[in-house]
């Protein structure tokens with residue numbers, strides 16, 4: 001679709017094949033990166049982008065009609081409470097030229113992307129955010145979180161004795177290619193909030209493309225375990241091991257892999273991003289050996305189709321509530337009845353009945369995976385209703401595992 005308006009030189013369009021080098025250049029500039037992706041990386045990226053939809057805004061009044069903004073989404077599978085895997089619209093590469101910022105171009109692109117998502121019946125949109133203040137106005141809320149940790153190997157004293165065999169081996173290329181995507185998919189299917197990486201993402205990850213590292217770091221070392229893997233690189237400047245991926249489908253794999261990582265000789269510290277409820281500190285005699293240096297919002301979520309989204313997950317307690325949802329951006333606002341049966345499955349429907357609770361779509365999206373509790377949200381004044389109804393919604397939405405996505409996109 002192309003929509004040049006009569007006197008508006010800024011035209012929202014789908015890109016032409018020849019636009020991609022310019023799109024990548026705009027993106028690198030907007031994200032303050034040193035340079036755009038070269039040859040092979042551009043092709044891999046285009047293959048990913050081709051699975052969704054890209055929009056650009058062209059300044060038709062300028063010489064050469066430069067592209068001044070870009071936004072795209074690709075399908076991103078996310079595991080929801082109960083184990084279902086939902087295809088979400090993964091918004092990414094959102095860039096507006098410094099010359100055209102704060103003139104509504106992001107809003108215009110998102111309005112078009114939102115229209116496309118609704119036309120494709122997608123239940124959610126997701127993103128990883130560059131800044132925390134941008135996306136709530138469009139109905140996104142932070143929904144999964146991670147801890148950035150630092151462990152000094154000598155301080156990591158496991159409560160259990162080391163086995164005679166570590167059960168972990170460094171993998172060669174062939175072993176990595178065979179094992180890693182399969183065990184990642186197995187792990188992701190069992191972890192709320194996890195992203196199952198589409199096939200088109202793996203070539204770039206396996207090739208360890210330049211944008212994934214800097215000139216001071218080694219390539220990725222893959223530690224393989226029957227039920228997991230860890231991929232880390234060494235930063236030569238301070239001899240730290242930077243864990244890029246840590247995937248353990250069983251508690252034993254988690255212990256075995258961490259034991260090897262925290263046993264790396266000549267390494268000053270191991271740094272990783274882990275779920276906020278990761279058991280690693282509890283496996284050590286001194287939990288403070290795992291120093292939490294930061295907490296990030298990993299994955300943002302926006303419920304696009306309230307009925308579909310509410311019915312996709314399962315719930316921890318039965319109940320019946322009418323939610324009055326506010327939406328300042330899209331078409332999601334209104335009252336919905338959520339009814340959860342004894343087996344934890346739900347039905348949802350629009351209703352004219354009186355509401356028990358009022359909440360906006362971004363706050364509900366933040367609660368959806370269980371990364372923020374209803375009690376926290378209510379304490380922040382972002383749910384309105386009687387205490388009993390707040391408590392009931394809290395019991396219904398409760399999860400026993402903190403959501404963790406494990407993939408930046």
Ligand SMILES: CC(=O)SCCNC(=O)CCNC(=O)[C@H](O)C(C)(C)COP(=O)(O)OP(=O)(O)OC[C@H]1O[C@@H](n2cnc3c(N)ncnc32)[C@H](O)[C@@H]1OP(=O)(O)O
Nearest residue numbers: 030092093094095096101102103104105106107127130133
């Ligand atoms: C999913 C991702 O890709 S995250 C990456 C986002 N991109 C980047 O960070 C790259 C660098 N930044 C940019 O390219 C641009 O500054 C963007 C994309 C963040 C914003 O684009 P703009 O065209 O300037 O935004 P636009 O003018 O449409 O603003 C829309 C609204 O968001 C607000 N907004 C825009 N940027 C920000 C920000 N950084 N922080 C807070 N609010 C913001 C505006 O005030 C406006 O609010 P309103 O409509 O409610 O009054």
